[in-house]
Amino acid sequence: MRQSLVFCAVLLLAAISLGAQNVNPLPARRAAHLRHGINASEWFAQVYSGKYDPSHFDTYITPVDIALMKQMGFDHVRLSINPAPMFQNGNADHLPENYLVYLDKAVNNILKNGMAVIIDLHPDSDFKRRLTNDSAFPDEFADFWRALAKHYSNLDPNLVFFEVMNEPEVEDTFKWQGLQAKFAAAIRQGAPQHTIIIAGGRWSSVDELLQIQPLSDPNIIYNFHFYTPHNFTHQGATWSGNLQHYLTQRVAYPSKPADAVALQQQVPTELDKLWISRYAYDQWNTARIESEISIAAEWAKHRGLVLTCNEFGVYRPYADPNDRAAWLHDVRTTLEKYGIGWTMWDYRGSFGVVTKDSNGKSVPDPVTLNALGLK
Numbered sequence: 001m002r003q004s005l006v007f008c009a010v011l012l013l014a015a016i017s018l019g020a021q022n023v024n025p026l027p028a029r030r031a032a033h034l035r036h037g038i039n040a041s042e043w044f045a046q047v048y049s050g051k052y053d054p055s056h057f058d059t060y061i062t063p064v065d066i067a068l069m070k071q072m073g074f075d076h077v078r079l080s081i082n083p084a085p086m087f088q089n090g091n092a093d094h095l096p097e098n099y100l101v102y103l104d105k106a107v108n109n110i111l112k113n114g115m116a117v118i119i120d121l122h123p124d125s126d127f128k129r130r131l132t133n134d135s136a137f138p139d140e141f142a143d144f145w146r147a148l149a150k151h152y153s154n155l156d157p158n159l160v161f162f163e164v165m166n167e168p169e170v171e172d173t174f175k176w177q178g179l180q181a182k183f184a185a186a187i188r189q190g191a192p193q194h195t196i197i198i199a200g201g202r203w204s205s206v207d208e209l210l211q212i213q214p215l216s217d218p219n220i221i222y223n224f225h226f227y228t229p230h231n232f233t234h235q236g237a238t239w240s241g242n243l244q245h246y247l248t249q250r251v252a253y254p255s256k257p258a259d260a261v262a263l264q265q266q267v268p269t270e271l272d273k274l275w276i277s278r279y280a281y282d283q284w285n286t287a288r289i290e291s292e293i294s295i296a297a298e299w300a301k302h303r304g305l306v307l308t309c310n311e312f313g314v315y316r317p318y319a320d321p322n323d324r325a326a327w328l329h330d331v332r333t334t335l336e337k338y339g340i341g342w343t344m345w346d347y348r349g350s351f352g353v354v355t356k357d358s359n360g361k362s363v364p365d366p367v368t369l370n371a372l373g374l375k
Contacts, residue, residue, distance in 0.1 A: 023305070031308060033159060038069055041346040042060065079110065079117055084127050087127075116158075145162075147190065168204075172201070176212075209296060223309070247263075297338035325367045
Protein backbone atom coordinates (compact mmCIF):
# COMPACT_ATOMS: atom_id res chain seq x y z
CA MET A 1 0.00 0.00 0.00
CA ARG A 2 2.77 2.43 0.96
CA GLN A 3 4.65 1.66 -2.27
CA SER A 4 1.49 2.32 -4.28
CA LEU A 5 0.97 5.66 -2.57
CA VAL A 6 4.57 6.68 -3.17
CA PHE A 7 4.31 5.67 -6.83
CA CYS A 8 1.11 7.72 -7.25
CA ALA A 9 2.72 10.72 -5.58
CA VAL A 10 5.71 10.50 -7.92
CA LEU A 11 3.40 10.33 -10.95
CA LEU A 12 1.44 13.34 -9.67
CA LEU A 13 4.57 15.41 -9.11
CA ALA A 14 5.83 14.48 -12.57
CA ALA A 15 2.54 15.49 -14.12
CA ILE A 16 2.58 18.80 -12.29
CA SER A 17 6.19 19.40 -13.35
CA LEU A 18 5.43 18.66 -16.98
CA GLY A 19 2.24 20.68 -16.92
CA ALA A 20 4.02 23.71 -15.49
CA GLN A 21 6.23 23.85 -18.58
CA ASN A 22 3.31 24.02 -21.04
CA VAL A 23 2.99 27.65 -22.10
CA ASN A 24 -0.50 28.86 -22.97
CA PRO A 25 -0.46 29.09 -26.79
CA LEU A 26 -2.58 32.26 -27.10
CA PRO A 27 -0.37 34.78 -25.22
CA ALA A 28 2.71 32.97 -26.58
CA ARG A 29 1.50 33.46 -30.15
CA ARG A 30 0.62 37.09 -29.56
CA ALA A 31 3.94 37.77 -27.86
CA ALA A 32 5.54 37.17 -31.25
CA HIS A 33 4.36 40.73 -32.05
CA LEU A 34 6.33 42.05 -29.06
CA ARG A 35 9.86 40.99 -29.95
CA HIS A 36 11.64 44.34 -30.36
CA GLY A 37 9.78 47.50 -29.45
CA ILE A 38 10.18 51.11 -28.43
CA ASN A 39 8.58 53.22 -25.71
CA ALA A 40 6.74 56.35 -26.85
CA SER A 41 7.25 58.37 -23.68
CA GLU A 42 6.54 62.04 -22.89
CA TRP A 43 3.67 62.08 -25.40
CA PHE A 44 0.56 61.06 -23.44
CA ALA A 45 2.44 60.66 -20.14
CA GLN A 46 5.43 62.30 -18.41
CA VAL A 47 4.49 65.64 -20.05
CA TYR A 48 6.65 67.78 -17.82
CA SER A 49 5.08 71.03 -18.97
CA GLY A 50 1.74 69.65 -17.75
CA LYS A 51 0.14 70.65 -21.05
CA TYR A 52 -1.81 67.60 -22.18
CA ASP A 53 -3.30 69.47 -25.11
CA PRO A 54 -3.67 69.23 -28.91
CA SER A 55 -0.58 71.31 -29.64
CA HIS A 56 1.56 68.83 -27.71
CA PHE A 57 -0.15 65.69 -29.03
CA ASP A 58 0.19 66.83 -32.66
CA THR A 59 3.85 67.82 -32.49
CA TYR A 60 5.77 65.81 -29.90
CA ILE A 61 5.53 62.55 -31.86
CA THR A 62 4.17 62.87 -35.38
CA PRO A 63 3.08 60.38 -38.06
CA VAL A 64 6.57 60.83 -39.52
CA ASP A 65 8.06 59.66 -36.20
CA ILE A 66 5.78 56.62 -36.10
CA ALA A 67 6.76 55.70 -39.65
CA LEU A 68 10.42 56.08 -38.62
CA MET A 69 9.90 53.66 -35.71
CA LYS A 70 8.74 51.06 -38.21
CA GLN A 71 11.55 51.89 -40.63
CA MET A 72 14.16 51.40 -37.90
CA GLY A 73 12.84 47.87 -37.36
CA PHE A 74 10.64 48.11 -34.26
CA ASP A 75 7.64 45.78 -34.31
CA HIS A 76 5.63 47.40 -31.51
CA VAL A 77 5.19 50.62 -29.55
CA ARG A 78 4.50 50.87 -25.85
CA LEU A 79 2.25 53.91 -25.61
CA SER A 80 2.51 55.46 -22.14
CA ILE A 81 -0.77 57.07 -21.09
CA ASN A 82 -1.25 59.17 -17.96
CA PRO A 83 -4.86 58.47 -16.90
CA ALA A 84 -5.14 61.64 -14.79
CA PRO A 85 -6.11 64.05 -17.63
CA MET A 86 -8.99 61.73 -18.56
CA PHE A 87 -10.00 60.65 -15.06
CA GLN A 88 -13.22 62.07 -13.62
CA ASN A 89 -13.66 61.43 -9.91
CA GLY A 90 -17.02 59.87 -9.19
CA ASN A 91 -17.56 59.28 -12.90
CA ALA A 92 -14.43 57.36 -13.85
CA ASP A 93 -16.13 55.19 -16.45
CA HIS A 94 -16.94 58.25 -18.55
CA LEU A 95 -14.04 58.90 -20.92
CA PRO A 96 -13.81 62.40 -22.39
CA GLU A 97 -14.35 62.26 -26.14
CA ASN A 98 -12.24 65.35 -26.82
CA TYR A 99 -9.21 63.55 -25.32
CA LEU A 100 -9.90 60.19 -26.95
CA VAL A 101 -9.76 61.79 -30.38
CA TYR A 102 -6.00 62.34 -30.02
CA LEU A 103 -5.34 59.05 -28.26
CA ASP A 104 -7.27 57.15 -30.95
CA LYS A 105 -5.27 58.90 -33.64
CA ALA A 106 -2.00 57.79 -32.00
CA VAL A 107 -3.13 54.18 -31.58
CA ASN A 108 -4.46 53.96 -35.13
CA ASN A 109 -1.29 55.49 -36.62
CA ILE A 110 0.81 52.85 -34.87
CA LEU A 111 -1.42 50.05 -36.16
CA LYS A 112 -1.53 51.49 -39.69
CA ASN A 113 2.25 51.35 -39.77
CA GLY A 114 2.15 47.62 -39.15
CA MET A 115 3.20 47.67 -35.50
CA ALA A 116 1.48 46.32 -32.41
CA VAL A 117 0.65 48.70 -29.56
CA ILE A 118 0.76 48.31 -25.77
CA ILE A 119 -1.73 50.63 -24.09
CA ASP A 120 0.21 51.26 -20.90
CA LEU A 121 -1.39 53.20 -18.07
CA HIS A 122 1.51 55.26 -16.77
CA PRO A 123 0.33 57.56 -13.96
CA ASP A 124 2.36 59.96 -11.87
CA SER A 125 3.28 59.00 -8.31
CA ASP A 126 0.52 61.03 -6.66
CA PHE A 127 -2.10 59.15 -8.69
CA LYS A 128 -0.58 55.81 -7.69
CA ARG A 129 -0.58 56.74 -4.01
CA ARG A 130 -4.35 57.07 -4.12
CA LEU A 131 -4.57 53.32 -4.69
CA THR A 132 -3.42 52.69 -1.13
CA ASN A 133 -4.47 55.94 0.58
CA ASP A 134 -8.07 56.20 -0.68
CA SER A 135 -10.23 53.14 -0.06
CA ALA A 136 -12.73 54.10 -2.78
CA PHE A 137 -10.15 54.80 -5.45
CA PRO A 138 -9.38 51.20 -6.59
CA ASP A 139 -13.04 50.73 -7.54
CA GLU A 140 -12.97 53.94 -9.56
CA PHE A 141 -9.72 52.97 -11.26
CA ALA A 142 -11.23 49.59 -12.15
CA ASP A 143 -14.21 51.44 -13.68
CA PHE A 144 -11.81 53.56 -15.71
CA TRP A 145 -9.91 50.54 -16.99
CA ARG A 146 -13.10 48.67 -17.87
CA ALA A 147 -14.30 51.61 -19.95
CA LEU A 148 -10.95 52.17 -21.65
CA ALA A 149 -10.57 48.48 -22.50
CA LYS A 150 -14.09 48.40 -23.90
CA HIS A 151 -13.34 51.47 -26.02
CA TYR A 152 -10.45 49.62 -27.70
CA SER A 153 -12.01 46.14 -27.65
CA ASN A 154 -12.95 46.39 -31.33
CA LEU A 155 -9.27 46.58 -32.34
CA ASP A 156 -7.31 43.48 -33.35
CA PRO A 157 -6.55 41.50 -30.14
CA ASN A 158 -3.42 40.10 -31.78
CA LEU A 159 -1.95 43.60 -32.03
CA VAL A 160 -3.41 45.60 -29.10
CA PHE A 161 -2.33 44.82 -25.54
CA PHE A 162 -3.44 46.31 -22.22
CA GLU A 163 -0.84 46.88 -19.49
CA VAL A 164 -2.41 47.25 -16.04
CA MET A 165 -0.02 49.86 -14.67
CA ASN A 166 3.55 50.99 -15.06
CA GLU A 167 5.68 50.61 -11.90
CA PRO A 168 2.82 50.86 -9.38
CA GLU A 169 5.06 51.93 -6.47
CA VAL A 170 2.94 49.84 -4.08
CA GLU A 171 5.31 48.71 -1.34
CA ASP A 172 3.14 45.83 -0.05
CA THR A 173 3.47 42.94 -2.53
CA PHE A 174 0.30 41.25 -1.30
CA LYS A 175 -1.72 44.44 -1.61
CA TRP A 176 -0.49 44.96 -5.16
CA GLN A 177 -1.33 41.33 -5.95
CA GLY A 178 -4.95 41.96 -4.99
CA LEU A 179 -5.17 45.33 -6.71
CA GLN A 180 -3.65 44.04 -9.92
CA ALA A 181 -6.04 41.07 -10.00
CA LYS A 182 -8.95 43.47 -9.58
CA PHE A 183 -7.81 45.72 -12.43
CA ALA A 184 -7.03 42.78 -14.72
CA ALA A 185 -10.56 41.46 -14.12
CA ALA A 186 -11.99 44.86 -15.06
CA ILE A 187 -9.94 44.90 -18.27
CA ARG A 188 -11.15 41.39 -19.06
CA GLN A 189 -14.76 42.52 -18.66
CA GLY A 190 -14.17 45.39 -21.09
CA ALA A 191 -12.09 43.43 -23.60
CA PRO A 192 -12.71 39.67 -23.32
CA GLN A 193 -10.36 38.69 -26.16
CA HIS A 194 -7.31 40.88 -25.56
CA THR A 195 -4.05 39.97 -23.82
CA ILE A 196 -3.24 41.73 -20.55
CA ILE A 197 0.28 42.60 -19.36
CA ILE A 198 1.02 42.56 -15.62
CA ALA A 199 4.11 43.09 -13.46
CA GLY A 200 5.40 43.11 -9.91
CA GLY A 201 4.94 45.95 -7.43
CA ARG A 202 7.07 48.99 -6.68
CA TRP A 203 9.37 49.45 -9.75
CA SER A 204 8.49 46.17 -11.54
CA SER A 205 12.05 44.84 -11.45
CA VAL A 206 13.06 41.17 -11.61
CA ASP A 207 12.94 40.64 -7.85
CA GLU A 208 9.46 42.17 -7.68
CA LEU A 209 8.24 39.96 -10.53
CA LEU A 210 9.43 36.86 -8.65
CA GLN A 211 7.26 37.76 -5.65
CA ILE A 212 3.89 37.79 -7.41
CA GLN A 213 1.58 34.84 -7.94
CA PRO A 214 0.32 34.18 -11.48
CA LEU A 215 -3.28 35.17 -12.11
CA SER A 216 -5.91 32.58 -12.94
CA ASP A 217 -6.59 34.34 -16.24
CA PRO A 218 -4.61 32.37 -18.88
CA ASN A 219 -4.39 35.23 -21.40
CA ILE A 220 -1.64 37.15 -19.60
CA ILE A 221 1.91 38.23 -20.42
CA TYR A 222 4.20 38.84 -17.43
CA ASN A 223 6.56 41.79 -17.51
CA PHE A 224 9.65 43.15 -15.79
CA HIS A 225 11.87 46.22 -16.18
CA PHE A 226 15.64 46.04 -16.24
CA TYR A 227 17.89 48.99 -15.41
CA THR A 228 20.46 47.11 -13.38
CA PRO A 229 22.94 48.36 -12.25
CA HIS A 230 21.43 51.79 -11.60
CA ASN A 231 24.81 53.37 -10.90
CA PHE A 232 25.55 52.87 -14.57
CA THR A 233 22.14 53.20 -16.27
CA HIS A 234 21.08 56.27 -14.24
CA GLN A 235 24.43 58.03 -13.81
CA GLY A 236 23.81 61.74 -13.34
CA ALA A 237 20.01 61.38 -13.16
CA THR A 238 18.58 63.78 -10.57
CA TRP A 239 15.26 61.93 -10.15
CA SER A 240 16.90 58.57 -9.34
CA GLY A 241 18.53 57.69 -6.02
CA ASN A 242 20.52 60.43 -4.32
CA LEU A 243 23.75 58.59 -5.10
CA GLN A 244 23.22 58.66 -8.87
CA HIS A 245 23.01 62.44 -9.16
CA TYR A 246 26.65 62.72 -8.05
CA LEU A 247 27.86 60.46 -10.85
CA THR A 248 28.42 63.03 -13.58
CA GLN A 249 31.82 61.72 -14.63
CA ARG A 250 32.10 58.46 -16.52
CA VAL A 251 30.75 55.35 -14.80
CA ALA A 252 32.13 52.65 -17.05
CA TYR A 253 30.54 49.46 -18.32
CA PRO A 254 31.69 46.74 -18.00
CA SER A 255 32.73 47.54 -14.44
CA LYS A 256 36.00 46.40 -12.89
CA PRO A 257 37.63 46.72 -9.46
CA ALA A 258 40.24 49.15 -10.78
CA ASP A 259 37.47 51.72 -11.33
CA ALA A 260 36.47 51.86 -7.66
CA VAL A 261 38.88 54.53 -6.37
CA ALA A 262 38.17 57.08 -9.13
CA LEU A 263 34.42 56.55 -8.86
CA GLN A 264 34.46 56.91 -5.09
CA GLN A 265 35.97 60.37 -5.46
CA GLN A 266 32.68 61.54 -7.01
CA VAL A 267 30.56 60.76 -3.94
CA PRO A 268 30.58 62.36 -0.47
CA THR A 269 29.72 59.68 2.11
CA GLU A 270 31.13 56.35 3.19
CA LEU A 271 27.81 54.66 2.40
CA ASP A 272 27.92 56.03 -1.14
CA LYS A 273 31.48 54.80 -1.47
CA LEU A 274 30.33 51.34 -0.36
CA TRP A 275 27.71 51.19 -3.11
CA ILE A 276 30.28 52.34 -5.64
CA SER A 277 32.68 49.66 -4.47
CA ARG A 278 29.99 47.03 -4.92
CA TYR A 279 29.33 48.22 -8.46
CA ALA A 280 33.02 48.00 -9.37
CA TYR A 281 33.75 44.69 -7.67
CA ASP A 282 30.57 43.01 -8.93
CA GLN A 283 32.20 43.31 -12.36
CA TRP A 284 29.01 44.00 -14.28
CA ASN A 285 29.24 42.39 -17.70
CA THR A 286 27.22 40.04 -19.89
CA ALA A 287 27.51 37.14 -17.47
CA ARG A 288 26.44 39.28 -14.51
CA ILE A 289 23.41 40.55 -16.44
CA GLU A 290 22.51 37.01 -17.47
CA SER A 291 22.72 35.85 -13.86
CA GLU A 292 19.61 37.96 -13.13
CA ILE A 293 17.60 37.68 -16.36
CA SER A 294 18.06 33.89 -16.43
CA ILE A 295 16.27 33.60 -13.08
CA ALA A 296 13.27 35.53 -14.43
CA ALA A 297 13.25 33.21 -17.43
CA GLU A 298 13.40 30.15 -15.17
CA TRP A 299 10.53 31.53 -13.03
CA ALA A 300 8.33 31.94 -16.11
CA LYS A 301 9.28 28.61 -17.67
CA HIS A 302 8.54 26.68 -14.49
CA ARG A 303 5.04 28.19 -14.37
CA GLY A 304 4.33 28.02 -18.08
CA LEU A 305 4.14 31.82 -18.41
CA VAL A 306 5.00 34.21 -21.24
CA LEU A 307 7.52 36.88 -20.31
CA THR A 308 8.50 40.28 -21.70
CA CYS A 309 10.82 43.10 -20.64
CA ASN A 310 9.17 46.33 -21.70
CA GLU A 311 11.65 48.80 -20.22
CA PHE A 312 15.44 48.85 -20.32
CA GLY A 313 17.80 51.62 -21.24
CA VAL A 314 20.60 54.01 -20.26
CA TYR A 315 20.32 57.73 -19.49
CA ARG A 316 22.24 59.45 -22.28
CA PRO A 317 23.64 62.77 -20.92
CA TYR A 318 26.51 61.35 -18.82
CA ALA A 319 27.06 57.82 -20.13
CA ASP A 320 29.89 57.11 -22.53
CA PRO A 321 28.15 56.26 -25.86
CA ASN A 322 30.18 53.09 -26.38
CA ASP A 323 29.60 51.91 -22.81
CA ARG A 324 25.89 52.62 -23.24
CA ALA A 325 25.81 50.65 -26.48
CA ALA A 326 27.67 47.74 -24.86
CA TRP A 327 25.13 47.54 -22.02
CA LEU A 328 22.16 47.77 -24.41
CA HIS A 329 23.69 45.04 -26.56
CA ASP A 330 24.34 42.76 -23.60
CA VAL A 331 20.85 43.14 -22.15
CA ARG A 332 19.17 42.81 -25.55
CA THR A 333 21.08 39.69 -26.58
CA THR A 334 20.52 38.09 -23.16
CA LEU A 335 16.78 38.68 -23.41
CA GLU A 336 16.76 37.20 -26.89
CA LYS A 337 18.80 34.21 -25.72
CA TYR A 338 15.95 33.34 -23.34
CA GLY A 339 13.20 34.11 -25.85
CA ILE A 340 12.06 37.25 -24.02
CA GLY A 341 10.65 40.11 -26.09
CA TRP A 342 11.85 43.61 -25.28
CA THR A 343 10.82 47.26 -25.48
CA MET A 344 13.62 49.82 -25.18
CA TRP A 345 13.15 53.02 -23.17
CA ASP A 346 12.71 55.26 -25.14
CA TYR A 347 12.11 56.90 -28.54
CA ARG A 348 13.15 60.57 -28.23
CA GLY A 349 13.52 61.24 -24.51
CA SER A 350 16.71 61.35 -22.44
CA PHE A 351 17.23 57.60 -23.02
CA GLY A 352 16.36 57.92 -26.72
CA VAL A 353 17.09 55.99 -29.85
CA VAL A 354 16.78 59.23 -31.84
CA THR A 355 18.03 62.76 -31.33
CA LYS A 356 16.74 66.02 -32.79
CA ASP A 357 18.72 67.98 -35.34
CA SER A 358 18.74 71.80 -35.59
CA ASN A 359 15.53 71.69 -37.63
CA GLY A 360 13.71 69.55 -35.08
CA LYS A 361 13.89 66.44 -37.25
CA SER A 362 14.26 63.04 -35.57
CA VAL A 363 17.62 61.48 -36.41
CA PRO A 364 18.24 57.80 -35.60
CA ASP A 365 21.36 57.09 -33.55
CA PRO A 366 23.23 54.36 -35.47
CA VAL A 367 25.27 53.30 -32.43
CA THR A 368 22.11 52.62 -30.44
CA LEU A 369 20.37 50.88 -33.35
CA ASN A 370 23.39 48.65 -33.88
CA ALA A 371 23.35 47.71 -30.19
CA LEU A 372 19.69 46.76 -30.59
CA GLY A 373 20.43 44.63 -33.64
CA LEU A 374 18.36 46.92 -35.89
CA LYS A 375 18.99 48.92 -39.07
